[in-house]
Amino acid sequence: MVEFRNVSYTYPTGQQALNRVNLKIDDNEFAFVVGANGAGKSTLIKLILRELTATEGEVIVNGFNLNHMKQRRVPKLRRTIGVVFQDFRLIPNMTVYDNVAFALRVIDAPIKYIRTRVPYVINLVGLETKAKSYPNDLSGGEQQRVALARALVNDPQLIIADEPTGNVDPARSFEIVDLLKAINACGTTVLMVTHQHDLVRYFGGRIININTGAVVFDEVIGGADEAQ
């Protein structure tokens, strides 16, 4: 669950990125966050990940109140969140398996768990035949699936997908969102930031539009896929 209560954020330069944002994304929800460049989407994500602390208001994520959180507890918060980036952020000298396992290794997960969990998640994103491949040998869509597997492997409560289809061709973009929808159907909250309005129109659901630091639209719309 993500909750913003009257949240404002002003950068040290004086630029106000968010202004009194009120937002609640419940468990198991799927929400698209849309908005122009500089609207405040990235700041919103940084606040959820506790890279930034709200200058005003309260941010609550997965039961953690981020305003009163000590720095040493931030890793605990982040273990409940999976993040997918537009540029995949895979480690090129690691295989698909190792890239996914890396997320578990660095949180001191038991080796037995890694050995069972990683193949399961790789299988879930449909890359079982590519486990030994390196990221550079994969297409953009496949790389994004690896990134998704890495985000999923910790079994997070929330997945934040920051422009996950930005570097993927249109056909594969729909597959990625399909995958995120499937993950959401299994009980994980998904927050997807995107510029691609065709995707939003196609899939529908809850749309949060941010403009100049404020939520200007927050409603559920019907998607084209439901109409079909």
Place this chain on the structure above:
Amino acid sequence: MRLNSFKYLVKQGFKGIWFNRVNSFASLCVITISLLMVGISVLLSFNITKMIGAIESRNEVIVVIEDGAPENNVAMLGEELAGNSNVFEVNFYSKDQAWVDMQADMSEDEKALFQYMSRNPLPDCYRIRVKEIGELSKTVSWIQGLEFVDQVQAPNDFANILIGIRNVCTILFSAITLSLIIVCFVIISNSTRASVYARRREINIMRYVGASKSFIEIPFFVEGMVIGIVSAAIAFGLTWFAYTEVFKMFSTDVNMLSIFGLSALIPFEEIALGTGIAYAVFGVLLSGVGTVISTRKHLNV
């Protein structure tokens, strides 16, 4: 932390050394040279102190008594000398004994030359030993001021040279140590920054998936420790070699032997363990602490 994770972190530390090999090598060289210079300075200082000690134990100041000084005044002079805090031994050496000893050392021809002398030309004197050679000139000046003292013969110049060397070594040692520590920290800081930059992608992912601060920092610490230990081992080997060579030179050179005696230099076997431990501790501390400080500076976890 699980053993498996510990192994993983250690492995990452070694990997970091390899990926960042140019900087690692630079750090290794600088730390090795630093350890070597500091080590040599310390060993030099130890040996000079020992040499000074050896000379101190053999030094003898001859206090020549004025010819014709009354016996009771000579005795009083002896008591005065013994009362000085820097004097630990006073022996009276009579002119008669000196004459006998001198004749014993003479060849027959020399004896023949002296047999016509009606009077013993040698003076009475006191032979004294001082505790602290650093105070020698002060003591000599004091003796020269005493009544019935004709002259004082002391190894002043040599003692001054040794003391000068010891003082210069102490200053040099301190300056070298301080400047090398600063240089080491700068190099380690640069190396760590390069290492953090080389692994920025992994570090970034580690942050997002919830790796703890220590988990991110440990590989850098391992990297620093390994460089420190290897540097210490290399510095120790080089010191061993160089010291043994110098020791051989001192042991076989007649001039050196005559000046310093056989026991002037400390054999390396006697100081090997201490030197090894000091190198290891200093190397690990320098590199480990340097890495931790610079990791915290460059790694904004």
